[in-house]
Amino acid sequence: MTVGLPFNIPFLAVAALISISFIIILTQRNLIKLVMGIVIMQAGVNLFLVSLGYRTGGIVPIFTHAPEGAMVLPVPQALTLTSIVIGVACTALMLSLIVLTYRHTGDTDAEKSRILKG
Amino acid sequence: MASLSTWSPIVLVVAFLILVAVAYFFRSRGEARYKEGTAQTQVFLAGEEAPEPEKRHIRAQNMYWGFFQALKQYYQTTMNAHTGIINDYIIWFTSVVAIAAVIVFIAGMV
Amino acid sequence: MDSLVTHSSILAIAIPLLAAFLTPLASKVGDRARNTVVIGALALAEFLVIILARDIYLNGLHVYTLGAAATDLTIPEHYMVPVRIILEVDAMSVFMGLITTTISLAGAIYSISFLKQETGGDRFYTLLLLLAVGMLGLEFTGDMFNFFVFLEILSISGAALAAFRTRFGDATEGGFKYIVISAVGALVVLFAVGILYAQYNVLSMAALAQAIQYTALDKIALALLVVALAMKLASVPLHMWAPDTYSVAPAGTTPMIYVASQACLYGMFRVLFSLYGVSLDTLAIGWIVIVLGVLSMFVGVTMAVHQSDIKRLMAYHAISQSGYMLLGIGVGLAVLADPQALASYGREAISGGIFHIINNALYKGLLFLTAEALFFSLGTRDLNKMGGMFRNMRYTAIFFIVGALAISGVPPFNGFTSKLMIYESVYNFSPVLAVIAMLVSIVTLASFTKAFQSAFTGPALPQHDNIREVPKPMLIGMGILAIAIVFFSLFPSLVVNTIVTPATDALIDQAGYIGAVMGGA
Numbered sequence: 001m002t003v004g005l006p007f008n009i010p011f012l013a014v015a016a017l018i019s020i021s022f023i024i025i026l027t028q029r030n031l032i033k034l035v036m037g038i039v040i041m042q043a044g045v046n047l048f049l050v051s052l053g054y055r056t057g058g059i060v061p062i063f064t065h066a067p068e069g070a071m072v073l074p075v076p077q078a079l080t081l082t083s084i085v086i087g088v089a090c091t092a093l094m095l096s097l098i099v100l101t102y103r104h105t106g107d108t109d110a111e112k113s114r115i116l117k118g
Numbered sequence: 119m120a121s122l123s124t125w126s127p128i129v130l131v132v133a134f135l136i137l138v139a140v141a142y143f144f145r146s147r148g149e150a151r152y153k154e155g156t157a158q159t160q161v162f163l164a165g166e167e168a169p170e171p172e173k174r175h176i177r178a179q180n181m182y183w184g185f186f187q188a189l190k191q192y193y194q195t196t197m198n199a200h201t202g203i204i205n206d207y208i209i210w211f212t213s214v215v216a217i218a219a220v221i222v223f224i225a226g227m228v
Numbered sequence: 229m230d231s232l233v234t235h236s237s238i239l240a241i242a243i244p245l246l247a248a249f250l251t252p253l254a255s256k257v258g259d260r261a262r263n264t265v266v267i268g269a270l271a272l273a274e275f276l277v278i279i280l281a282r283d284i285y286l287n288g289l290h291v292y293t294l295g296a297a298a299t300d301l302t303i304p305e306h307y308m309v310p311v312r313i314i315l316e317v318d319a320m321s322v323f324m325g326l327i328t329t330t331i332s333l334a335g336a337i338y339s340i341s342f343l344k345q346e347t348g349g350d351r352f353y354t355l356l357l358l359l360a361v362g363m364l365g366l367e368f369t370g371d372m373f374n375f376f377v378f379l380e381i382l383s384i385s386g387a388a389l390a391a392f393r394t395r396f397g398d399a400t401e402g403g404f405k406y407i408v409i410s411a412v413g414a415l416v417v418l419f420a421v422g423i424l425y426a427q428y429n430v431l432s433m434a435a436l437a438q439a440i441q442y443t444a445l446d447k448i449a450l451a452l453l454v455v456a457l458a459m460k461l462a463s464v465p466l467h468m469w470a471p472d473t474y475s476v477a478p479a480g481t482t483p484m485i486y487v488a489s490q491a492c493l494y495g496m497f498r499v500l501f502s503l504y505g506v507s508l509d510t511l512a513i514g515w516i517v518i519v520l521g522v523l524s525m526f527v528g529v530t531m532a533v534h535q536s537d538i539k540r541l542m543a544y545h546a547i548s549q550s551g552y553m554l555l556g557i558g559v560g561l562a563v564l565a566d567p568q569a570l571a572s573y574g575r576e577a578i579s580g581g582i583f584h585i586i587n588n589a590l591y592k593g594l595l596f597l598t599a600e601a602l603f604f605s606l607g608t609r610d611l612n613k614m615g616g617m618f619r620n621m622r623y624t625a626i627f628f629i630v631g632a633l634a635i636s637g638v639p640p641f642n643g644f645t646s647k648l649m650i651y652e653s654v655y656n657f658s659p660v661l662a663v664i665a666m667l668v669s670i671v672t673l674a675s676f677t678k679a680f681q682s683a684f685t686g687p688a689l690p691q692h693d694n695i696r697e698v699p700k701p702m703l704i705g706m707g708i709l710a711i712a713i714v715f716f717s718l719f720p721s722l723v724v725n726t727i728v729t730p731a732t733d734a735l736i737d738q739a740g741y742i743g744a745v746m747g748g749a
Contacts, residue, residue, distance in 0.1 A: 117202025225512030
């Protein structure tokens with residue numbers, strides 16, 4: 001795997017984003033902040049998918065009038081587009097369910113708005 | 119799968135039907151005449167007054183009382199673990215991923 | 229007919245997908261048109277899966293390449309790896325496909341009368357068809373990224389269905405928990421797929437299986453995949469979302485959301501047996517799966533006997549029965565590298581686990597439908613408020629008895645057969661596990677006795693005088709599953725030899741799975 005960027009900065013960014021998002025999901029009780037944590041994790045995984053396709057000195061993967069040399073991998077870019085769309089659908093569903101929960105229980109706290117336990 | 123032949127379901131179903139036929143035969147030899155509305159058709163509780171149906175029916179939360187008393191400590195621990203808070207569910211997930219990764223790496227080195 | 233068999237795998241996914249988007253149009257015409265479109269699409273999908281199954285049992289693995297000149301042209305000319313989307317259906321995939329289409333059909337028929345008192349029936353059926361599409365796609369795909377996409381499809385439609393009755397507060401909470409758990413789990417699966425792609429630059433499962441070398445990054449990907457899929461299939465200690473979600477899902481969809489968890493179980497076995505195969509450390513990973521299974525069985529059933537809410541009780545039993553499957557197949561995985569143990573008891577353990585999947589889908593589906601029938605008639609799920617229902621709801625009570633005896637492993641029902649296979653083979657591996665499994669079976673029977681006594685037997689309570697039996701479509705839905713249980717109980721050897729043993733052989737045979745796509749390399 002030849003990634004020529006100094007100090008593997010994209011992968012460090014991915015690690016930072018996913019760690020921050022896990023800390024948010026584990027500790028924040030407010031449901032909207034929980035969804036924000038999941039959105040940050042989606043962003044981190046998408047960044048991971050795009051940055052693993054990079055090749056040193058590669059150009060955009062378009063064949064028409066392409067100069068000689070290596071191209072970056074196009075498949076991870078397609079995977080990332082699909083993942084972004086799925087992320088939007090998930091986020092929309094989660095936020096609408098939070099609005100309905102607030103209408104029923106009057107609270108967006110994970111501990112105070114729960115009805116089902118045990 | 120040789121064990122399936124000794125436990126063949128057809129044999130068990132036939133045996134069950136034979137037993138049902140025997141039980142029906144015994145039941146048909148019973149007393150067929152009785153008077154409605156007298157003490158013959160009411161609930162008999164060793165001579166005491168039978169309470170109303172709502173009080174007579176044993177509810178679900180009162181069943182197996184002895185079993186739950188014997189395992190009281192276990193049930194208190196597990197009921198406290200099932201909090202219902204979504205953040206706790208992800209804490210369990212993260213811990214199990216960490217333990218599984220450690221086991222996989224140690225097994226690879228041994 | 230031949231071309232129908234060739235294209236049946238993609239048609240079985242495409243026809244319900246098309247019907248899902250035609251349903252809102254059909255419901256403008258009327259309710260009958262909508263019901264016809266939905267039931268017709270699911271019945272057609274079931275027919276296609278049955279003819280595909282017959283073809284696979286006669287001719288072996290079935291590979292379908294999307295967009296190629298011929299459907300089995302997996303690797304194009306001058307290429308070394310497959311580059312198109314490939315559906316790879318072997319006996320194990322089509323086994324799960326049969327379960328999915330049967331339960332979807334029974335659930336859709338059951339929901340017809342439920343929807344008479346709800347609005348938004350067209351959206352309900354769209355989501356139900358999308359859930360069926362997600363499950364079928366997950367079971368037929370041969371490609372890791374498609375696996376992630378179909379996993380997300382079934383999670384989103386499952387969560388929207390679980391939260392369908394938005395007038396109840398606990399329904400929205402159950403749906404929210406399901407979508408959060410699914411989103412986190414699916415993102416971890418995507419991360420693991422990214423790690424595998426970064427090392428080997430292929431996404432197809434067969435090509436990955438050929439190229440995998442079990443480096444440190446592969447170990448991380450394995451741990452992430454197994455635990456994320458274990459969370460999606462609700463094994464203890466990652467199970468806590470399942471009772472919340474299964475208890476609030478509306479009529480007919482609870483069995484489908486449960487079979488979606490079983491599809492994730494299938495996904496886990498596909499990753500363990502066909503993707504990694506013998507290159508992984510089978511004893512250690514096998515013991516991880518066995519420990520997950522034993523914990524699920526024990527904690528699931530002890531929590532179940534404590535519950536007073538009937539659908540939560542059923543949900544905890546669903547968790548406990550998943551433990552049996554994990555135990556059986558974990559034992560098979562642990563002895564995969566040892567050919568003598570594999571032949572003597574490993575194969576039977578895997579067969580028992582796989583047979584238990586279909587038995588469990590049938591009787592657990594039936595029990596969920598009877599619990600929902602009680603809720604439909606009485607308006608409450610609380611067992612403390614029920615009593616003496618045997619007089620009013622005779623058919624529901626009989627279906628409940630059939631399901632309860634089957635799940636407790638009482639002979640001659642089908643639960644007994646698959647549990648006997650698991651007990652015998654696990655006893656050879658480690659006797660303690662078989663003893664724990666038998667004790668769990670006893671406590672299962674105890675808790676169903678409690679549920680039956682609370683709900684059905686007892687004196688006639690005056691407030692339940694005018695409760696009547698549930699409408700005909702619900703009885704037909706339950707009847708389909710009950711007839712299937714009786715059939716599986718009377719002819720277990722026939723079922724095992726026809727459906728289960730080819731699935732076991734297909735799961736163990738990693739070389740055949742690779743060879744079908746890579747061309748005998």
